Amino acid sequence: MITLTIKGISKEAHRELKKRAATHGRSLNTEAIAVLEASVHSVPAEAGAVIQKAREFRNSLKFQFANTGPKRSKRQGAA
Numbered sequence: 001m002i003t004l005t006i007k008g009i010s011k012e013a014h015r016e017l018k019k020r021a022a023t024h025g026r027s028l029n030t031e032a033i034a035v036l037e038a039s040v041h042s043v044p045a046e047a048g049a050v051i052q053k054a055r056e057f058r059n060s061l062k063f064q065f066a067n068t069g070p071k072r073s074k075r076q077g078a079a
Contacts, residue, residue, distance in 0.1 A: 006032070 009017075021031035 017031055017035070018028055020035075021028050024031060024034070026034065
């Protein structure tokens with residue numbers, strides 16, 4: 001097991017990490033490890049792939065979204 005010391009963390013970050021630990025029923029140390037592990041193993045989303053998946057999902061729906069565009073919404077006071 002490796003030990004890591006974190007120096008210079010802000011009071012706000014420490015407070016939020018403690019809140020998060022309490023929410024998850026973990027110790028501060030266990031929560032910090034979970035956050036670090038999740039960060040290291042996360043894969044950044046590629047915008048193009050996310051947009052393509054959203055389009056595929058939208059096209060798979062049985063109903064169609066109205067494509068009125070932002071200008072029409074703005075004229076109607078929705079934006």
